[in-house]
Amino acid sequence: MGAKIISGTETAKAIREELKLEIDELRAKHNVVPGLVTILVGDDPASQSYVAAKNKTAHALGIHSEQVTLPAGTSEEELLELVGKFNDDPKIHGILIQLPLPRHINEAKVLYAIDPDKDVDGFHPVNVGKMMLGEQCFLPCTPHGVLELLMRAGVETSGAEVVVIGRSNIVGKPVANLMLQKRPGGNATVTLCHTRTKDMDFHTKRADILIVAAGVANMIKGDQVKEGVVVIDVGVNRIGTTESGKAKLAGDVEFDSVRDKAAAITPVPGGVGPMTITMLMKNTVQSARQHAGLV
Ligand SMILES: NC(=O)c1ccc[n+]([C@@H]2O[C@H](COP(=O)([O-])OP(=O)(O)OC[C@H]3O[C@@H](n4cnc5c(N)ncnc54)[C@H](OP(=O)(O)O)[C@@H]3O)[C@@H](O)[C@H]2O)c1
Incomplete structure (x- = not known):
């Protein structure tokens, strides 16, 4: 019941306000x-x-x-x-x-x-390689958004057991990589799960931070996590249509049952989604700075 809701909508709004100031200053100065x-x-x-x-x-x-x-x-x-x-x-x-x-x-x-x-999407092998090496580069937007959400919510990642479900090139692998980098927001002990993982519950139940990016609606339930876990639900699954004809969305995490045990959790929608576009804007501003020799 008491889980803190980590709002991507609010966090994205705060970052956009910062970006707007930075963009105004870049133009003016x-x-x-x-x-x-x-x-x-x-x-x-x-x-x-x-x-x-x-x-x-x-x-x-x-x-x-x-x-x-x-x-x-x-x-x-x-x-x-x-x-x-x-x-x-x-x-x-x-x-x-x-x-x-x-x-x-x-x-x-x-x-x-x-x-x-x-490459503001961070998909070019040069940027993927630099990310792996911990060098300055364009980070892929969704994993970067996950990192920012955790950091701005004050979640301690150093030494944490982080379990990531999903190993795609755009979410799972890069998010796992970012979490183990030797810098703020990283320093975690990371386990990466996928469809060949033998005992998923063994891993999810010992996670301090659980990041789910599998694309399977409601696959993680309350009995698969431990008390006090922080859950980042990257999944966006269309599970029908609302009465007004809009797509009805569900995450990869069964929100109600997991919220009962979690210390903090992201909703779907309103969690990781708004962060992705915001990180694209952040990368574009970073690129403009770099091209102008302002970094
Ligand atoms: N919020 C956002 O901005 C945003 C951005 C990107 C993606 N997403 C969402 O995030 C989800 C994942 O996206 P993606 O592009 O990474 O998907 P993807 O390319 O389909 O990869 C899914 C990964 O999850 C693993 N997986 C699938 N079912 C599983 C299961 N039952 N148990 C364990 N592992 C399982 C797969 O394992 P294998 O490798 O073994 O097949 C694969 O590695 C989707 O719902 C997508 O819509 C959201």
Whole structure:
């Protein structure tokens, strides 16, 4: 009953306010306006709404944002050419390719064509490698958001038993990596679970911090966690539609039963989700600073 709710909505709002001040100062003092381009190929409704939300947030913060929407039949060559154009565009500091891309386009080839210094999604192997080495780089947005949520909620990670469920390249693996880095927000003892893990409950029950990114609605229940655990639920699962026709969402964690035992927990929606877009904005501002020689 007494679990603290770690609100991503509130935390994201606070970070955006900080960013807005930073952007205003960059413009006023250095004549620098951070620039972001989002590239969407095809007409997938979910991707359209993600891209629209990113542009809306960028605009509200005073970031110069461009949106390019290409037909589903766009060739790989055309897309690579466009990426090259934005790599060379001094107004643009961040290039985001909305995934997934249509099947005929090699996703890795396109992502790897982005200048690593403009890779604000943090997916380029140069940034992934630097993250692994603990060097300054663009951190992937969702794992970075998880880290910020924990730090700003005052959760001690040093020496904590952190269990991550899910080993994807965009969430599970990078979040596990960030939690074990030798710096504030890291220094944890990390266990990474996946579908081949033999005894999931053994791991979840000893977690001080449990981060779930499996994409399975309500898979973690109250009897699988210990008293006092801190739970970060990354999962976003559509489990139906509300009366008003909106998608009904559930996390990977059964909120009510886990909340009864947890010290703190993120809700879905309103947890990790709002942090992801905010970290994209943070990376874009960081990139603009770097390009202007202000770091
Ligand atoms: N809030 C946000 O901003 C945000 C951002 C990104 C993703 N998400 C959400 O986070 C969730 C995960 O996303 P993703 O892209 O990482 O998914 P993904 O690529 O499908 O990876 C899921 C991972 O979870 C593991 N897994 C699946 N079912 C499992 C089970 N029953 N037991 C143990 N492990 C299991 C898989 O193991 P194997 O490797 O063995 O298959 C895989 O490693 C999704 O719900 C997604 O919508 C949210």
